[in-house]
Amino acid sequence: MNTKVKIAGVEWKNPVTTASGTFGSGLEYSQFVDLNKLGAVTTKGVSNVPWIGNPTPRIAETHSGMLNAIGLQNPGVDVFVKRDLPFLLDYDTKVIVNVCGKTTEDYCEVVERLADYDVDMLEINISCPNVKEGGIAFGQNCFAVENITKELKKRAKQPIIMKLSPNVTDITETAKAAEAAGADALSLINTLTGMKIDIHKRAFQFANKTGGLSGPAVKPIAVRMVYQAASAVKIPIIGMGGIMTGEDAIEFIMAGATAVALGTANFTNPTATQDVITGIEEYMKKYHVEDINDLIGCVK
Amino acid sequence: MNTKVKIAGVEWKNPVTTASGTFGSGLEYSQFVDLNKLGAVTTKGVSNVPWIGNPTPRIAETHSGMLNAIGLQNPGVDVFVKRDLPFLLDYDTKVIVNVCGKTTEDYCEVVERLADYDVDMLEINISCPNVKEGGIAFGQNCFAVENITKELKKRAKQPIIMKLSPNVTDITETAKAAEAAGADALSLINTLTGMKIDIHKRAFQFANKTGGLSGPAVKPIAVRMVYQAASAVKIPIIGMGGIMTGEDAIEFIMAGATAVALGTANFTNPTATQDVITGIEEYMKKYHVEDINDLIGCVK
Amino acid sequence: MAETFKKAALITSITKLTEDIYSMWIKEEDIVANAKPGQFLSLYCKSENRLLPRPISICELDKDNGLLRLVYRVVGKGTEEFSKYKVSDRIEVMGPLGNGFHLEGKKAILIGGGIGIPPMLELAKQLFCEKQIVLGYRDETFLNEEFKPYGQVYLSTEDGSAGTKGNVIDAIKANNIEGDIIFACGPTPMLRGVKAFALENDIKAQISMEERMACGIGACLACVCKSKEVDHHTHVNNKRICKEGPVFYAEEVEL
Amino acid sequence: MAETFKKAALITSITKLTEDIYSMWIKEEDIVANAKPGQFLSLYCKSENRLLPRPISICELDKDNGLLRLVYRVVGKGTEEFSKYKVSDRIEVMGPLGNGFHLEGKKAILIGGGIGIPPMLELAKQLFCEKQIVLGYRDETFLNEEFKPYGQVYLSTEDGSAGTKGNVIDAIKANNIEGDIIFACGPTPMLRGVKAFALENDIKAQISMEERMACGIGACLACVCKSKEVDHHTHVNNKRICKEGPVFYAEEVEL
Numbered sequence A, B: 001m002n003t004k005v006k007i008a009g010v011e012w013k014n015p016v017t018t019a020s021g022t023f024g025s026g027l028e029y030s031q032f033v034d035l036n037k038l039g040a041v042t043t044k045g046v047s048n049v050p051w052i053g054n055p056t057p058r059i060a061e062t063h064s065g066m067l068n069a070i071g072l073q074n075p076g077v078d079v080f081v082k083r084d085l086p087f088l089l090d091y092d093t094k095v096i097v098n099v100c101g102k103t104t105e106d107y108c109e110v111v112e113r114l115a116d117y118d119v120d121m122l123e124i125n126i127s128c129p130n131v132k133e134g135g136i137a138f139g140q141n142c143f144a145v146e147n148i149t150k151e152l153k154k155r156a157k158q159p160i161i162m163k164l165s166p167n168v169t170d171i172t173e174t175a176k177a178a179e180a181a182g183a184d185a186l187s188l189i190n191t192l193t194g195m196k197i198d199i200h201k202r203a204f205q206f207a208n209k210t211g212g213l214s215g216p217a218v219k220p221i222a223v224r225m226v227y228q229a230a231s232a233v234k235i236p237i238i239g240m241g242g243i244m245t246g247e248d249a250i251e252f253i254m255a256g257a258t259a260v261a262l263g264t265a266n267f268t269n270p271t272a273t274q275d276v277i278t279g280i281e282e283y284m285k286k287y288h289v290e291d292i293n294d295l296i297g298c299v300k
Numbered sequence C, D: 001m002a003e004t005f006k007k008a009a010l011i012t013s014i015t016k017l018t019e020d021i022y023s024m025w026i027k028e029e030d031i032v033a034n035a036k037p038g039q040f041l042s043l044y045c046k047s048e049n050r051l052l053p054r055p056i057s058i059c060e061l062d063k064d065n066g067l068l069r070l071v072y073r074v075v076g077k078g079t080e081e082f083s084k085y086k087v088s089d090r091i092e093v094m095g096p097l098g099n100g101f102h103l104e105g106k107k108a109i110l111i112g113g114g115i116g117i118p119p120m121l122e123l124a125k126q127l128f129c130e131k132q133i134v135l136g137y138r139d140e141t142f143l144n145e146e147f148k149p150y151g152q153v154y155l156s157t158e159d160g161s162a163g164t165k166g167n168v169i170d171a172i173k174a175n176n177i178e179g180d181i182i183f184a185c186g187p188t189p190m191l192r193g194v195k196a197f198a199l200e201n202d203i204k205a206q207i208s209m210e211e212r213m214a215c216g217i218g219a220c221l222a223c224v225c226k227s228k229e230v231d232h233h234t235h236v237n238n239k240r241i242c243k244e245g246p247v248f249y250a251e252e253v254e255l
């Protein structure tokens, strides 16, 4: 049984990674999950300088989902390469660094800084709804997607995965824009912009009013977008949005994802990533699937 | 305690109506709900000729939500005015007829046919993701929204509520387009386009691949869009998307909705509409709110 | 319109019939008083992430005691939840729903396949004519003993472990069963076979159909089946299984 | 890193202390063996539409029997669910989490407010020095009798129904309570009062903080509080309550 997949020339031992921002740089979850078992670890967003993030509360629970407004707090690329990267490099898994910025220059700086490090892939977050500048603004406009992708491709030594926003009318347009500009792969979906009002305090739950919705609640939207994007582009797709089980992962793969990422699931079940890998293998055994690659995009 | 609200000059006894397509024309639910108690009844979509809808299965359950692909099956406007409308007119509630079509002419025809009937308001569904022509195509493009709204305003005798699609990058743009073209009110949100794959059969759950996602799963997205639209336009908004309780309704009202509609909730609890009205009253009592209008858009 | 109720019914017994089939008796006098064989209830889950009610057929009625029996197979999350309920828990139900069987005929063939067997039990009890009862299983049988008081019972199993090896039509043919009316409930392929058999032999057939439902009362148009004639309610060639059905004459509907 | 476990713990007792406060003992030897006062557990809901674990403090440890006590107030859906569990049910928990109290001082003032009282109980048991225990309530008191073996207990109630009328600081002042270390847990306004009192009187204070959490183990950065110094982990002026906390020296954090 083969569970290996190849994304932009990088071979993962299986199609499961972590969704950026939910797994830190792996340290905390390494108590529960053997990181060697994962196809890849995707880190929390890394910016050129430390970011302090948003005021608390930063999360709210919703029906079968959650809103977050972390605001990309991170210690910056210097600390990342000194502290977090060495930790990850001790494991036999691929390392994907998620990159965030406020301006194109910010993104470029991080990508350039990472060029000489042993990082396998870069995931570019142009879809965070929780920061005022940068983030989602890039991800909702095809020209902006094309531009930033081009600039990053000029500088990056590693394959570039563009992480797309689901808060768009037509995901195929941003997907095609990224592909046209040279993106090596796509990640989707980031969170959907949502809002919660505390009716007892008559106030927004979050200081910046909105947060990003994730979890099983959004899965049908994510599967649809992965399917649409996979039908529109040739580059591989990392699918995410509400995956909790191996069966969920298979659904994304059948819709056209080459790999999948788990975010919110880690909070509900700290061993979710490993459990999903087991679930995928069980499905393959049950249905006599020899190669996971045979399932990618098999529903058309 | 006042729960009366006014939408486009029409006074409802309270801010609660039914979401189109989930309540038929009221007959079936009248066993469980006293229609006289509702602010308004909004009917299933009515087209110029009978529509047969989509093949089954037409629904699927999702986490805290559901997908539907009914495809606007309806007996057409002739049967509607002969059979359903007289039934509704026996009740002391406002009647909102939801109108659907494949072309602008189709919509115009229904609106013209209804001009001479005792219908209080028309809700124009330009956002159904489940039909190939018409529907959502109109609702995702500002020019199309403006155009169809103008054409309908020329012909309509009743106030026109434009029902907007949430499957857009920026809800304020379609909201403003509708307002600019003369819409008297807005309804949002219709369903989000979603997909489900049956991994055991390796097939789409629905014949036309996608369905519309509704229910509590989408509530945070709906609240956000109602807030954004309310901040962008002056016309009143009927908010919907996952409302199950009086507290949910209050949340939409605080976000800027003048009234609310319940869809999926009816399936989970056939008396949901009445229960929500009671819930709103309880909230008002608890917090000594004299007039529901004081809560509309009170969180800014 | 017959009366329909939404109630929190008391569970008075719950037992396991097979590995994955459960039998549950609930007490709900209003529903029982109005119910007939072939009708169904909508069962609401307690889990808040499952919004849609589950349609389950009436298996037996005990009108004297206001009791109603449901027999269900665990196939997903909802039925799994129901299987864990305990005596004296309450379950939200709505019913009775649908039209039920029309009691008619002189010599009836009752055909149940798999989880389509339970609704035939109350029918067998209420139908006063000669009855031949054909029950089809994959392997393990259930409920068949309970049919014995009401007629001659024939079994079919796919693995041949009981009765005729094959399906219900094989059992009918093997036993030369004849009649003037068929009542059937089971998976769609079985119903297709029954319809073909009924046509061939010119026997009237009432069949009970299944489809995914949302409202369960005729409002949402989720549960339609193709009908031969333009339906008087929908005004297209669709009938609502929850309302005009679940029982149809075989010739009325496409399968 | 201290060891943390995710387990399905057995519920060995569950009782109601007041209208809305419950006490639950669970058996989980690994967690108990590693736990100390001021740490907390993440409790996972069974309901699938509630995805996030609920942080609940350790109220008591019975190391000999591998038992751990949780006392919680029903404030929402999750705690409501927990209140309905029965003895011999299992509950998924993760822990022990956070840093816990640093046992120090010669004459300690333990301050608990409302649902911040439970974690002070195990602290009172483990802290070997002179202890004065100040418990603040709105009206109905709970757990206060259980503190008696460990020190002098002072109460405050907002309605004056027991102890000093007012808050914990009012009780401290009314009783001229002095000490060289404060341990406190309670609502933020109370902690602010405690911090001010500690500053004024130049007493060291350990306070236990609260924030909404997702991961509970330091990975998601949901639960930060403002810290005076740039934190060594986050490299900004934020500390993670679930990891560097929930217990901080009052001067380390902004309230």
Ligand SMILES: Cc1cc2nc3c(=O)[nH]c(=O)nc-3n(C[C@H](O)[C@H](O)[C@H](O)COP(=O)(O)OP(=O)(O)OC[C@H]3O[C@@H](n4cnc5c(N)ncnc54)[C@H](O)[C@@H]3O)c2cc1C
Pocket (backbone or CB within 6 Å): B060, B061, C040, C052, C053, C054, C055, C056, C057, C058, C071, C072, C073, C074, C075, C076, C077, C078, C079, C080, C115, C118, C119, C209, C210, C211, C212, C213, C246
């Ligand atoms: C009129 C009618 C009578 C029925 N009577 C019985 C009965 O007596 N005993 C019995 O065991 N089963 C019966 N069924 C089938 C039963 O409704 C489904 O097995 C059940 O809904 C599955 O729910 P679940 O949550 O376990 O499965 P899931 O797959 O988790 O359910 C997901 C959704 O799909 C729906 N669904 C799944 N399978 C079916 C199905 N076969 N038919 C309709 N909806 C489905 C569920 O209601 C739910 O909305 C009947 C169905 C109909 C339409």
Ligand SMILES: Cc1cc2nc3c(=O)[nH]c(=O)nc-3n(C[C@H](O)[C@H](O)[C@H](O)COP(=O)(O)OP(=O)(O)OC[C@H]3O[C@@H](n4cnc5c(N)ncnc54)[C@H](O)[C@@H]3O)c2cc1C
Pocket (backbone or CB within 6 Å): A060, A061, D040, D052, D053, D054, D055, D056, D057, D058, D071, D072, D073, D074, D075, D076, D077, D078, D079, D080, D115, D118, D119, D209, D210, D211, D212, D213, D246
């Ligand atoms: C370190 C720590 C220790 C705690 N110890 C206790 C204790 O011993 N006893 C006790 O009764 N309570 C304690 N709390 C508060 C407790 O976590 C909340 O009351 C509980 O999570 C509410 O859950 P719910 O589902 O009932 O409420 P809901 O409002 O339905 O919860 C919705 C979401 O908000 C979160 N949430 C709501 N209120 C709080 C809160 N005050 N703090 C953190 N998250 C919250 C929930 O965890 C959940 O994710 C503690 C909190 C923290 C951070």
Ligand SMILES: Cc1cc2nc3c(=O)[nH]c(=O)nc-3n(C[C@H](O)[C@H](O)[C@H](O)COP(=O)(O)O)c2cc1C
Pocket (backbone or CB within 6 Å): A019, A020, A021, A022, A044, A045, A068, A070, A072, A098, A125, A128, A163, A189, A190, A191, A213, A214, A215, A216, A240, A241, A242, A243, A261, A262, A263, A264, A265, D214, D220
């Ligand atoms: C708490 C939290 C923090 C997140 N932080 C990031 C981030 O730093 N960068 C990023 O690209 N996406 C971030 N995301 C989005 C996730 O990576 C993922 O795209 C999304 O949550 C959908 O997947 P899920 O439903 O499995 O969580 C975050 C999500 C959550 C819930």
Ligand SMILES: Cc1cc2nc3c(=O)[nH]c(=O)nc-3n(C[C@H](O)[C@H](O)[C@H](O)COP(=O)(O)O)c2cc1C
Pocket (backbone or CB within 6 Å): B019, B020, B021, B022, B044, B045, B068, B070, B072, B098, B125, B128, B163, B189, B190, B191, B213, B214, B215, B216, B240, B241, B242, B243, B261, B262, B263, B264, B265, C214, C220
């Ligand atoms: C079964 C079903 C049928 C629907 N049919 C229509 C329709 O005919 N016209 C329309 O404008 N919206 C239709 N909708 C959308 C609802 O009116 C509503 O906008 C949406 O479901 C969100 O509200 P909810 O979450 O309360 O269901 C339908 C929704 C469902 C679930």
Ligand code: FES
Pocket (backbone or CB within 6 Å): C212, C213, C214, C215, C216, C217, C218, C219, C220, C221, C222, C223, C224, C240, C241, C242, C243
């Ligand atoms: S389930 Fe709604 S019409 Fe049948």
Ligand code: FES
Pocket (backbone or CB within 6 Å): D212, D213, D214, D215, D216, D217, D218, D219, D220, D221, D222, D223, D224, D240, D241, D242, D243
């Ligand atoms: S809850 Fe995730 S860092 Fe504290």
